[in-house]
Amino acid sequence: MDHKLEKILARVQKPGRYVGGEYKAVQKDKAEVDCRFAFCFPDTYEIGMSNLGMRILYGVMNKMPGVWCERVFAPWGDMEDEMRKEGLPLYALESGDPIKDFDIIGFSLGYEMAYTNVLNMLDLADLPLRSADRPGITPLVVAGGTSTYNPEPLAPFVDVVCLGEGEDALPELTNLYRKAKRENWTKDQLLREASRLSGIYVPSLYEVTYGEDGIISAITPKDGAPEKVTKRLVTDMDRSYYPVETIVPSTEITHDRVMLELFRGCIRGCRFCQAGFVYRPVRNRSQELLVQQGIDACKASGYQEMTLLSLSSSDYPDLLPLCDGLLDYCRPNNVSISLPSLRADNFSMELMEKLQAGGRKSGLTFAPEAGSQRLRDAINKNVTEEDLLNTCRTAFAGGWSSVKLYFMLGLPTETDEDVLGIADLATKVYHVWRNNTPNRSRGVRITVSTSCFVPKSHTPFQWEAQNTMEEYMRKVTLLRDNMRNKSITYNWHDPDTSFLEACLSRGDRRLADVIETAWKNGAKFDSWSEYFNFQTWMDAFQTNGLDPAFYANRERGKEEILPWKVISDGVKDSYLWKERKAAYQGVITPDCWEKCSGCGANKLCEGGVCHG
Amino acid sequence: MADQRILFTKSGTAQYISHLDLMHTMERAFLRAGITIRHTAGFHPHPYVSIPLPLPLGFSSDCEIMEFGLVDGATMETLPQQMTDALPAGIKVLQCYEGGQAFKKLSYVRYDITLEFDAPMAPQAAEAFLALLKRESFVVRKRSKKAKSGFTEVDVIPLVEAVEEVRADGTFLYLTLLLKAQNPGLNPDVLLQGFKAEHPEFPVVYSHCHRREILDDRKKTYR
Numbered sequence: 160m161d162h163k164l165e166k167i168l169a170r171v172q173k174p175g176r177y178v179g180g181e182y183k184a185v186q187k188d189k190a191e192v193d194c195r196f197a198f199c200f201p202d203t204y205e206i207g208m209s210n211l212g213m214r215i216l217y218g219v220m221n222k223m224p225g226v227w228c229e230r231v232f233a234p235w236g237d238m239e240d241e242m243r244k245e246g247l248p249l250y251a252l253e254s255g256d257p258i259k260d261f262d263i264i265g266f267s268l269g270y271e272m273a274y275t276n277v278l279n280m281l282d283l284a285d286l287p288l289r290s291a292d293r294p295g296i297t298p299l300v301v302a303g304g305t306s307t308y309n310p311e312p313l314a315p316f317v318d319v320v321c322l323g324e325g326e327d328a329l330p331e332l333t334n335l336y337r338k339a340k341r342e343n344w345t346k347d348q349l350l351r352e353a354s355r356l357s358g359i360y361v362p363s364l365y366e367v368t369y370g371e372d373g374i375i376s377a378i379t380p381k382d383g384a385p386e387k388v389t390k391r392l393v394t395d396m397d398r399s400y401y402p403v404e405t406i407v408p409s410t411e412i413t414h415d416r417v418m419l420e421l422f423r424g425c426i427r428g429c430r431f432c433q434a435g436f437v438y439r440p441v442r443n444r445s446q447e448l449l450v451q452q453g454i455d456a457c458k459a460s461g462y463q464e465m466t467l468l469s470l471s472s473s474d475y476p477d478l479l480p481l482c483d484g485l486l487d488y489c490r491p492n493n494v495s496i497s498l499p500s501l502r503a504d505n506f507s508m509e510l511m512e513k514l515q516a517g518g519r520k521s522g523l524t525f526a527p528e529a530g531s532q533r534l535r536d537a538i539n540k541n542v543t544e545e546d547l548l549n550t551c552r553t554a555f556a557g558g559w560s561s562v563k564l565y566f567m568l569g570l571p572t573e574t575d576e577d578v579l580g581i582a583d584l585a586t587k588v589y590h591v592w593r594n595n596t597p598n599r600s601r602g603v604r605i606t607v608s609t610s611c612f613v614p615k616s617h618t619p620f621q622w623e624a625q626n627t628m629e630e631y632m633r634k635v636t637l638l639r640d641n642m643r644n645k646s647i648t649y650n651w652h653d654p655d656t657s658f659l660e661a662c663l664s665r666g667d668r669r670l671a672d673v674i675e676t677a678w679k680n681g682a683k684f685d686s687w688s689e690y691f692n693f694q695t696w697m698d699a700f701q702t703n704g705l706d707p708a709f710y711a712n713r714e715r716g717k718e719e720i721l722p723w724k725v726i727s728d729g730v731k732d733s734y735l736w737k738e739r740k741a742a743y744q745g746v747i748t749p750d751c752w753e754k755c756s757g758c759g760a761n762k763l764c765e766g767g768v769c770h771g
Numbered sequence: 772m773a774d775q776r777i778l779f780t781k782s783g784t785a786q787y788i789s790h791l792d793l794m795h796t797m798e799r800a801f802l803r804a805g806i807t808i809r810h811t812a813g814f815h816p817h818p819y820v821s822i823p824l825p826l827p828l829g830f831s832s833d834c835e836i837m838e839f840g841l842v843d844g845a846t847m848e849t850l851p852q853q854m855t856d857a858l859p860a861g862i863k864v865l866q867c868y869e870g871g872q873a874f875k876k877l878s879y880v881r882y883d884i885t886l887e888f889d890a891p892m893a894p895q896a897a898e899a900f901l902a903l904l905k906r907e908s909f910v911v912r913k914r915s916k917k918a919k920s921g922f923t924e925v926d927v928i929p930l931v932e933a934v935e936e937v938r939a940d941g942t943f944l945y946l947t948l949l950l951k952a953q954n955p956g957l958n959p960d961v962l963l964q965g966f967k968a969e970h971p972e973f974p975v976v977y978s979h980c981h982r983r984e985i986l987d988d989r990k991k992t993y994r
């Protein structure tokens with residue numbers, strides 16, 4: 160180990176996260192490697208290692224002969240200070256080598272609040288932040304992940320964006336890079352060729368012009384770059400790579416367990432949910448394969464906890480046989496199974512009882528998202544009050560005594576009546592408890608949480624204005640004043656993070672300057688309350704002459720050119736607009752199984768048929 | 772039948788695995804290796820693993836011991852390799868054997884200590900260090916979770932059994948010390964803190980402790 164690093168480690172918290180060496184971390188012989196890939200996760204080790212996507216791509220990339228994919232995480236503040244003081248550049252965990260000299264640096268971007276960490280990591284690696292200031296092809300800076308569906312705020316920093324699922328696109332891009340390296344291409348040549356690959360967006364090949372009102376007047380492709388770049392996806396989940404053998408961290412991470420991925424996509428089509436649109440269509444993994452993968456992953460890792468991952472696990476068609484199959488192994492081997500993302504219905508409740516038989520009862524969490532049926536219909540969240548109360552009835556009768564309810568405030572069409580509906584619903588849940596609990600003296604804990612709705616790109620609400628922070632706080636106060644029951648706890652998220660998220664998630668590439676200014680003034684780890692400083696961001700907007708309200712609180716017109724115009728997830732814009740209109744009419748759209756509503760994502764699959 | 776023990780080393784990146792994390796790592800390694808170990812009885816059974824003398828974070832060791840109970844099938848001959856294969860880099864299982872000697876017999880630890888100064892002052896520092904240990908008493912303030920103030924005071928002199936080797940080489944000072952292991956024992960870091968506080972004129976830029984050997988009450992190798 161590098162002696163400089165050894166010295167530093169004695170002075171930082173949790174040094175284990177900075178040294179690698181975990182079970183199944185991949186080591187390769189450098190003599191047999193011609194492409195070094197640094198997989199960068201712009202958050203802490205504990206968060207990054209909990210990300211299944213990263214584990215999948217780490218496995219996929221390391222299966223390629225001649226390619227060595229290593230992991231890089233954002234060092235916490237104490238470590239960063241020490242690294243800067245000692246002049247230790249950002250390094251990859253497997254080899255300890257500085258990533259500055261790597262061939263490809265890939266960032267996984269799951270949420271907007273990690274953007275400053277991307278800049279910070281490039282800087283810690285001793286690399287110029289902007290693509291234009293990195294003249295050679297090495298290193299090539301690549302970004303992917305959900306938040307790259309609007310890559311524009313990071314456009315000047317990254318060379319290439321991989322849209323959608325990376326299992327196939329990333330190896331293709333890597334092979335193109337290797338060819339470019341062998342044949343001594345210029346960066347222009349490589350970027351041009353990369354833009355010809357399916358699912359690859361090269362921001363520098365698009366010229367964006369703005370009108371006097373600040374709205375985009377044109378996005379013009381250059382050098383033959385495509386008008387539309389459509390995301391990539393895995394079409395057959397049974398043949399796609401799943402990391403049965405994966406790194407087992409030696410220190411505790413956030414999600415320290417086997418993560419079994421049931422399916423991708425979601426049939427529901429909740430109108431606020433970006434994941435529900437960008438991961439379309441639904442693709443299931445078969446139940447037999449999942450049972451095998453789950454058992455094998457437990458054996459390979461030694462984990463005694465497993466979680467079933469998907470956007471809405473109750474919608475997995477063979478959920479019952481799947482759980483039975485897993486329980487046959489898990490029960491005798493003391494492996495516990497957790498099943499998040501369940502719908503509030505009695506089927507789910509029975510399943511929970513089954514999974515937790517004999518074990519401790521964890522809390523119940525439901526996300527009705529809105530307080531009234533009218534608003535739930537408007538956002539297409541097909542949960543009825545009756546479902547929810549019935550589920551609670553079963554739960555309370557079965558001895559549960561704690562429920563968490565999640566809501567959003569500021570959803571399109573929301574009125575004060577809808578806000579008060581939240582208090583009403585919480586009170587009904589309380590009465591259901593009183594009437595059904597076997598033991599009233601134990602009391603009940605009902606936790607209501609609200610956050611401020613953030614309109615996202617590629618959803619029917621992408622044109623919407625976000626509530627101002629004042630309006631959100633007014634609704635919070637209204638709700639708080641009307642929900643006074645000592646069994647009900649009300650938590651609300653501060654709106655400042657949501658406001659900034661709204662700016663970044665629908666921002667254009669002018670925001671790059673704002674991000675850079677904020678970073679220069681100390682912004683990093685913006686999703687961590689230890690670091691987040693709202694004022695730093697507001698100052699950065701001001702310094703660059705931009706108004707955050709233009710991005711967050713402005714309703715867009717139907718014809719407006721949106722910054723992510725070039726980026727397609729396969730869902731038609733006209734479909735999103737139709738869904739938006741349906742929201743205002745309070746008309747629900749049936750789920751994908753009940754009836755295909757023709758969003759367009761089926762064209763991404765062979766034969767144009769969604770399967771699930 | 773008494774439980775079994777393994778002797779293992781912990782070095783390199785594994786030095787940064789804390790005691791608690793090591794216990795989890797070991798439990799998982801047994802499962803990965805397909806070796807069934809005894810579970811505790813009681814309402815919440817959990818795998819029984821016990822490490823008599825937790826190694827502080829950042830120390831390396833040639834002589835860690837862990838006790839557990841083999842249930843069936845596993846043979847002690849193949850276990851060391853099976854476990855080493857199932858463990859993270861830097862942990863090597865050397866031996867598996869029947870336990871028996873009580874943990875409380877573990878009495879002394881031989882430490883190799885490395886100190887690095889920011890200038891070639893190791894010979895002078897060595898003298899100062901030895902002079903400290905020759906005192907009648909040398910009280911060091913150390914962190915304590917139990918004390919209300921967060922600190923307690925400990926006289927280290929009775930806990931240092933012997934200074935076995937001292938070697939000064941430019942900026943590096945190498946010490947081999949035999950310290951009391953437990954009831955009470957001495958963490959060499961406490962000694963180093965005492966030295967740093969007493970002699971700020973020798974700025975330590977890096978220090979490292981390595982457990983070379985553990986001994987019983989008769990100063991024979993403890994297993």
